[in-house]
Amino acid sequence: MNSKTLLMIIIVSVIGFTSPSSWAGSQSDAAIQHAPEKIVKFAKDVEKYAASKGARAFIIARMGRPEKELPAGIRFTHTAVALYSNITLDNGETVQGYAIHNLYQKTGQSDKSELVIDYPVDFFWGAHELKAGILIPSVEVQEKLIQLIASGKDKSLHNENYSVIANPFNNRFQNCTEYTLDLLNAAIYDTQDVAQLKVNAKAHFKAQRVKTSPLKLMFGSMFMDDVSTKDHKGKVYTSTFTTIGEYLRQNQLSEEFIAYTDSGDIESL
Template sequence: MRHDPQPILRGLALAALLLAAVAGAPSAQAGTRCDTQTVSAEKVAAAAATALRVAAALDERDAPVALVARVGTDLSAQGLVYSHVGFVVRDHANGRWTAVHLLNECGSDRSHLYAQGLVNFFSDDLVNQDARIVWLQPAQAQRLAARLRALPQRSLHQPHYSLIARPGSREYQNSTAWVLELLAASVPDGAAIDQRRAAYDWARQDGFRPDRIHIPYSKRVLGGLFSANAAFTDHPVGTRLSGDYPVVTVRSIFDYLQRRGYASGQREWRNGRLMATPGPA
C-alpha cells in the first residue's frame, strides 16, 4: 500500500481487509515505494490468515503490547531471518492489535511512524508469511504500551533514515533502532528517557550488542541489498574499509530481550506452521 506521508496513520480495519480477501478484490496494495502495486487476492488472503493467527495468539495472553516480526526482505545471505519488527498494541485508538512501526518513505532518506491493522502489516510485499511474537514482562509492557498510545509525544523518532544506521547515531535511524530505543525507554530505570542517544546508551550499558553486517565494497559501488537508503558515511572510515557494519537487527533485539530476561514468552510460525521452539531470528 502506498503510505500517506503523515505520521501515525489510521489503522486499516481487519474485517474490511478480510472481506477484500474473500471477495478477491484486486485493488489491495502494499509496499513502501511510491509506485502503486496491486497485490493478488491470494496474497491478501495469506496476509489475512497470518493476521488471524497472530491476533488469536495475542488474545490468549493478558498483555497490552508485544513485538511482532515479519520477513520483508530476504536476509538469508547475512544469516538473518526477520528483516522488520514493530509493536502491536491491544487498546490503541486505531483498533485492537494495531501495529505501530517505523517505515522508510518511498525509498527516500526519510521515515515516518505508522499505525496499521495486522492484515496491512503482513500485506506489505513480503518474502513470505513467517512471523514471530515476543511478549515482554508485565511491568515493562505496561510502560511501553502507555508510551505507544501517547505517540507522537516522546516518540524518540529521527526522520532522517538510513537502512544501515549506526547504532547510537544522532543523525540517522532505521526501524529496528527505533524499536530498540523505545524498549530501552520502558525497561526498569529507563522510563524517564526522552533522548535517543540516552536510550541507546542505556541499552548498550544494559548488555545490548548489535549485529555486524558485512557489505563488500563492490556491493556498495554496484548496488545490491543494502545499496538504497543507506548512509555509509554514518560509520567511521575503519568500518567502511573493513565492510563490517554494526547494525541493530531483529535478531539482536530478540537476543537482548531473551538474555536480559525481559522477554516473557515467544511464538513463531514458519511456512504457516506453529514452531514447537522458536528458531533463529
C-alpha cells in the same frame, strides 16, 4: 556499449541481490505476494496467538524479502510494536485488536521515514513469506511501552533520516529496528533522552554484524538513497529483530520469543 553503460552493469552485478537495499522491508506499499484470503487468515492467526499469551504489547516482525536473499544472521526485514487497542472500523463499529506502530520509509523518498499505524493484515500484505517474528516483553515492559505510546512521547524518539543499516549506537540515521529498540529502552530506562538511550544501548545491547562485502556496501551507499555507512566506523553493525529478542531475553525481560508460520509451526528463537 559506452563506458557509462558498462559502469552501470558492473555496479548492478556487484551490488546484486544481497545488497542492503535488496533486503530492506520497511515499506508500507510493498506489492502483494500471496492470495488475500491467505494473508487475512495468517494475520488473524498471529493476533490470536499473541492474545492467547496475554500480550497487550509485543514486538512483531515480517519477512519483506525471500529468506535466501537475506544476509547471514538476519531473519526478518521489518520490525514494529503491536498494541492491543480499540479499533474503529470504516462502518463506525469499534472492535478490539492489535494496532501496529511502524517506522516506514516514505514513498518516493526512501532516505526519509515516517511513523504509521496499521493493522496485521496491512502489515503482512507485502510479506514474501508468511512467517512472523513474535517477541513478547515482560508485563512491566509492556505496560511502560503502552504508557509511552499513549502519551505521544514515542514520537520524540523518531529520527526521519533513514538508513537500512543504521548504527543503533548513535542517532545520525534510524531504521525500524533501531526505532523499536529505542522505544523499548525508553520504556525500560524511563527516559526519552536520546543521548542517554544510546549510551545504554552501547553498554548492554549486542548489535548484528552486517555480513555482506565491503564493496557492496560501498556501492550501495553511493547509489542507493536508503543505504549509508556514514554513521559507522569500521565494521558495520545494526539492530535486528533477533538481536532485540536476545537482548530482552538475556536481561530476563521477555515472556516469548518465537517465529510463527502460516502452517501454525512455532520455532523458539
